[in-house]
Amino acid sequence: MDLLGNLWLGLQVAVEPINLVYCFFGVFLGTVVGVLPGIGALAAISLLLPLTYHIPPTTAIIMLAGVYYGAQYGGSTAAILLNLPGTPSSAVTCLDGYPMARKGKAGVALFVTTIASLAGAMSGLILLTLFSPAIAEIGLKFGPAEFCAMMLLGLVAASSMSAGSAMKGLCMMVFGLLLGMVGTDVNSGATRYAFNVPELMDGINLVALAMGLFGVAEVIRCINSADTSRKPEKISLRSMAPTAEEFKTTIKPMARGSALGSALGALPGVGPSIAAFMSYAIERRVAKDPGRFGKGAIEGITAPESANNAAAQTAFVPSLSLGIPGDAVMAVMLGALIIHGIQPGPMLITEQPNLFWGLVVSFAIGNIMLVILNLPTIGLWVALLRIPFAWMYPAILVFVALGVYSVNNNTFDIYSVAALGIMGYLLMVLKFEPAPLLLGYILGPMLEEYLRRALLISRGDPGIFIDRPISATLLAMTAALLLWAFWSTLRNNLRAKRELDHHQQLQPQGD
Structure with a gap:
């Protein structure tokens, strides 16, 4: 009865006209930001932060949250149509979404992506509603040893993401680990592999890496091969809908992705990107024909899309219940709450029930708004494929340059994305998949940080990874x-x- 009462309270808050207006504004802006490559939710939320000074805190967090999970929807659009990941978590969608678009099934890919995103978001929302206190307690049990074991499991799974040789996948993962070491060591303060370049002291820009490996490399490949193999399709409701066989194929991957994303998103510091990559790796492992992946397998987009959207919902669990931001976006959101005098933490749910439950119900309303926004515009987005190549490729490079520059306002990032694009093209020619590299780059610094913390706590005794049940279980799964x-x-x-x-x-x- 308490749950129903809380949801009724949340519904009353969420349907207030001002909250509905700002929720729609947030999800609409998030979708646009997600479609535009390289900008990302963090830049949009940071720019909107001054606006929150003039509106109620509940309305502010509803709007900012809408931008966050709306970007997860929009990020897949450019990934499918142009091989440009709008957000880091949508980079894995490029692997099979773009080949589907090249086969003339862009409408189907966008349609199932929208449905998978809704399914993942609702699954994460149910988990958030039912088990927030319990999940918060589990999150508190995760220490450095557990996080280190989980990162290791993710890296081992990443080596299976390569469509070709497993050894090539492993090499790319190790290369990603090396790229992740560039910058300043958080423990000693020493600069590593920066080669006296001041801009590299903060490491390689993740947005530049994703844009270069996927977007710029693909533009170079298409120009070099005079690629005209795209098949723009005439969009109708019937052409967008998947066949019965395709829909049947998506059900289990969607369920697995939603479950994995819901669980991983609730852990501090994990987030949608890792959930999407690990979900894709699992689907390759359980598939009867792994060779289909990377060539337009529909499971290759539904599983990671449901995972990253589920993780986007449950990422609010550690942020609100524990006061631990999982990433920079969540840190900005917590900053917005603190500005209004609201302290995130274990007492937030009881002290601010209007805010917490109003936010939860607004998630459901916002995701329904996103489906209503996305499905009718599929034809508009697919029309991008009819733009002549001589116009499209320069426009893509301009958007990439603007998106990368907007992150740090630094021209060095534009040079970086150009160099990384050339490197990505060379790797493509040599049949090396970029996805394991990107995940190795994301997980590598986290693995190093948690490994050092665990060994510091145990005074150098590696037995800490076996003595703790959760880390031992994760290591057993890795083995x-x-x-x-x-x-x-x-x-x-x-x-x-x-x-x-x-x-x-x-x-x-x-x-």
């Missing part, structure tokens, strides 16, 4: 994944050898 990968590779090699021997035995009879 099982490695054994499974080794066994799968060995089994496939033996199967190929048997087929070759059988073919050689039949060859003389055929002659």
Whole structure:
């Protein structure tokens, strides 16, 4: 009865006219920011922060939250149509979304992405509603050892994301780890691999890395090959809807992605990006034909999209319930609350029930608004594919440059994205997938930081990772994944050898 009463209280707050208006403004702006490559929710929320001084705190956080999860919806649009991830978490959507668009199924890809985003968001919302206090308690049990083990599990899973050789995937993951080491060491303050370049003291810009590896590299490839293989489709409601077989294929990946994203998003410091990448890696592992991934597999977009949108909802659990921001965006949101004299933490739910439950119900309303906004505009976005190449490619490069520059207002980032684009094109020619590199870059610094913290707590004793049940379980899962990968590779090699021997035995009879 308490839950129903809380939801009724939240509904009364969420449907107030001023909250509805600002919720719509937030999700609309978030969608636009997500579509425009490189800008991201952080820049938009930072610019909107002064506006929150003049509106009630509940209205302010509803608007800022709308920008945050609205960007998750919009980020997949440019990823599917142009191979440009609008947000870091949508980078994995490029792997199969863009090949679907090249096959003339951009409308289907955008349609199922919208449905998967709604399913993931609602799953995360249900988890947020039912288990916020319990999730907060579990989050408190995660220490440096547990986070380190979880990061290691994510890195091992990342090596399976490469569509080609597993060894190439592992090499790209290690390369990403090395790129993540560039900058200032948070523990000692020493500068690593900056080569006396002041701009590299803060590390390589994540937005520049994602834009270069996926967007600029693809532009170079298309120009170099005079690619005219896109198949713009005539958009109608029937053409957007997936077939019965495609829809059936998306159900289980959508459910797995929603569950994984809901769980990972509730952990401090994880966020939508890691949830999306790990969800994609899991789908490749459980697929009967992993070779389909990277060539337009519909599961390759529904699973990560449902995961990152679920994580975007549950990311508010550690931020509001524990006062621990999971990323820079959440830190800005908590700053907006503190400005209004509201202290995030375990007492927020009881001391500010109007704010908490009003925000929860506004999530549901905002996600419904996003579906209403996104489905009718699919035809408009797909029309981008009809723009002549001579106009589109310069426009893409301009948007990339503007988006990267807007993050730090630094021209060095524009040079960085150009250099990373050339590197991405060379890796593409050599058949190296960029996704493991990007995840290695994201997880590497976190892995190093939590490893050092854990060893500092245990005074250098590595037994801390085995003594703690959660970290031991995660390490066991990592070992099982490695054994499974080794066994799968060995089994496939033996199967190929048997087929070759059988073919050689039949060859003389055929002659």
